[in-house]
Amino acid sequence: MTWIKFALWLLGVYAGYYTVLIFWDYLRTNRGETGSDKHELTFVEDIHPIKSLVEEITGSGKESAVSFSGGVSLKQLFNLAREESVEYIKSVSF
Template sequence: MTWLKFALWLLSIYTIYYVALIFWDNLRNNRGETGSDKYELTFVEDIHPVKSLVEEITGSGKESPVAFSGGVSLKQLFNLAREESVEYIKSVSF
């Protein structure tokens, strides 16, 4: 027996096995009935929107000590560390 014959036999055995599994699954579960809602899951969320009170508590936001929020480049980060605008734990070599 050559490797080619062995591979073909192995492929045919796996094919027959998986076709038999699919056939058995279709016989066991009659999936042709699509009108049946017996196993349909539905989720209902009872959520109502609520007005946020953040604007009322903080005001217009102009009195915040934060100058800007967002990403900075690495050069800007080192400049902020030199000016002691950011708090860092380990020493940074400039």
């Protein structure tokens, strides 16, 4: 038996195996169908939204010395490192 024959036999066995599995799954899903999906999951939560008091407690956030914008560019990061606004542990070449 050559390697090509072996590979073809192996490919045929795998193709037959998966064909049988697909056919079996197809037969199982069509059996006993009543028109409604019995396997449907539903979740009901009794959670009611409430107003958050975080803004009232902290204010507008302008009193804090810490400000953020969501991200900075690499040039702005180096400027912040020069001003010692950010903490870094390795030397950075400017």
